[in-house]
């Protein structure tokens with residue numbers, strides 16, 4: 025059954041994302057022996073005082089676009105106790121909930137911008153009231169989404185609120201389905217969280233706190249301490265700072281309503297609107313939106329507004345949202361500072377700010393937005409200010425109960441924070457309180473923490489393990505020539521393309537190129553980079569989230585914090601700028617309790633960088649990603665056609681852009697444009713255009729023919745319908761067809777026509793586990809091996825020399841003896 029194209033199952037296969045065909049066999053461009061890692065030479069150009077060991081950030085440019093330049097700096101100073109494996113992950117649900125929500129928000133531009141959330145803790149009548157109010161408000165600010173159109177509710181918290189809240193936990197009011205019972209989340213009990221928070225946790229299905237949550241929540245929520253927290257990627261750091269914030273806000277409300285009750289004052293008070301209590305800053309927009317979603321999920325049963333303030337979205341809408349006085353604001357430094365410097369009331373009245381959070385703190389200090397962050401920090405009231413200052417603060421905040429004028433807590437979190445002993449000692453001694461204190465040799469993250477007002481009794485929770493990477497992550501590399509990277513990427517996606525994959529590039533140019541090639545090859549890939557409109561960025565993220573085997577090609581804008589369930593593979597198409605970025609990029613997979621793998625594509629020019637990276641992460645060996653070379657001829661054939669198509673399409677579109685620019689400008693100037701050049705040139709131009717369009721059609725047809733057939737290894741026998749890379753569904757259909765064919769053959773006394781042999785897709789992680797082998801990547805060891813090899817060669821050379829001399833001497837002696845005779 026060689027002509028498989030005629031078969032209906034294969035017709036189905038053709039409609040699938042990946043298309044296959046057996047093709048001719050051009051030779052795979054093998055990397056020269058000298059380029060292979062096994063024979064890697066210590067590159068003398070790597071200086072003894074390795075520049076990659078210095079973690080330095082550029083000081084110019086935009087925050088996002090800076091992640092898309094072609095320079096690298098590696099180096100991590102890590103010291104760390106192990107991280108327990110103690111988390112159970114139900115994040116899929118959360119992830120899909122969030123994704124659905126974002127989808128809803130995306131449908132309405134306004135709601136995306138808004139990102140505010142009202143979490144309702146009131147009884148039925150209040151809900152009714154709120155509904156009417158909501159209608160009014162929606163009328164006022166046309167187009168505001170349901171979620172962000174939250175209205176001021178009127179909760180009545182009285183004596184015995186706790187009991188009421190417990191009743192809420194019983195679930196009579198909320199018809200929300202909880203994944204877990206209160207009994208299932210017993211492990212959370214010791215953290216003494218508010219019952220409504222426990223209910224949210226039941227809803228999220230998180231059976232037990234992760235180690236970072238266990239360590240941070242008591243210190244932050246009950247001891248009122250500042251926290252510097254470091255733990256591996258995907259370990260639940262967001263809730264580690266979010267839960268203490270919500271806990272304290274809830275406790276304060278209860279106390280306040282109790283004291284109002286004691287004073288026999290009306291306890292009918294809205295907690296929805298109030299001064300800003302928590303300001304959370306993240307380095308990227310997507311992360312800010314994700315963190316605010318996460319907070320909303322955690323605060324599902326509370327009456328707390330969370331608003332996200334990020335760039336790329338309507339400022340007016342965000343101002344409107346801030347007028348509702350949300351207690352929690354999550355944002356990026358650029359837009360926050362833009363609004364603050366314009367005097368946005370809610371953002372500049374910071375006397376009652378109780379929480380200041382820097383998520384992915386080490387990223388904040390690296391580039392352009394540091395100045396904006398610094399300006400925001402300068403606006404914050406001092407945490408350990410004099411009593412005079414407190415008096416001033418109290419005077420300014422007449423509306424605030426004393427309760428809320430407590431000292432501010434600062435949380436600094438990341439997966440890659442390393443604090444010097446000097447800083448730890450300094451913390452013990454007590455930091456100087458002045459904001460103008462200059463860095464006395466402290467690294468920037470330390471200066472930042474100090475300036476943000478970290479107090480001396482800060483809880484430092486460092487749970488990063490010695491390897492720093494997520495413990496269920498399997499790292500690997502694939503060595504190839506620069507020009508073969510596209511082929512190997514296609515190999516990974518087509519032979520092993522199971523689950524979601526993120527491909528990281530450092531430059532937007534590379535991202536554009538590979539996304540165009542992959543699209544021509546019918547692999548539907550979405551892109552994410554800083555030059556995209558925010559709307560398009562969110563759309564790409566949503567589509568990627570919604571596609572089970574989706575492919576996202578991203579710059580380092582997506583490297584930090586993004587939590588998308590089901591990412592099985594991370595491909596480092598280009599190596600990142602620093603070891604930190606490598607850790608964060610790789611951490612998009614193997615999150616919470618899931619596993620995953622990352623593959624770094626290493627060309628000869630990447631080796632120096634790669635060695636430096638391995639050295640700074642203390643890696644001596646790494647697994648080589650296994651490649652079945654038998655697939656490469658067909659892959660290279662497809663790729664060669666795709667490149668030709670890409671080239672023609674690119675030059676056509678460039679021509680069109682040029683033309684449209686010219687005619688547009690001519691139109692603006694009111695000039696009539698005539699075809700330039702001689703008649704001969706014009707005819708030649710038309711001919712060329714026609715030729716290129718004919719060629720394009722021909723190439724497209726040729727590629728379609730290749731893609732119609734399953735991707736098969738060169739050794740594949742035509743007697744079989746299916747080879748590797750056939751999805752389980754197609755495999756099953758082919759087997760049924762085969763059975764039918766065999767039965768028909770029996771009935772008509774013919775020999776059975778075909779046999780089906782195939783295999784399910786093997787995802788990269790499985791392939792790596794089954795046949796990836798360890799290769800030494802330590803520069804020192806490579807140097808030692810090289811020395812040994814050189815010594816061995818020298819010994820051999822000497823031995824040969826000695827043998828030759830011996831022979832020569834023997835010959836001489838023989839001749840001398842013969843002469844004497």
Ligand SMILES: Nc1ncnc2c1ncn2[C@@H]1O[C@H](COP(=O)(O)OP(=O)(O)OP(=O)(O)O)[C@@H](O)[C@H]1O
Nearest residue numbers: 112113115230233234257258259260261262585616
């Ligand atoms: N106690 C828990 N049990 C199970 N899953 C949890 C728990 N806490 C958080 N999660 C889930 O784990 C995932 C990762 O959490 P989060 O995004 O907070 O990680 P992170 O440590 O901030 O990662 P990164 O360093 O990459 O930013 C999320 O999907 C979250 O819902």
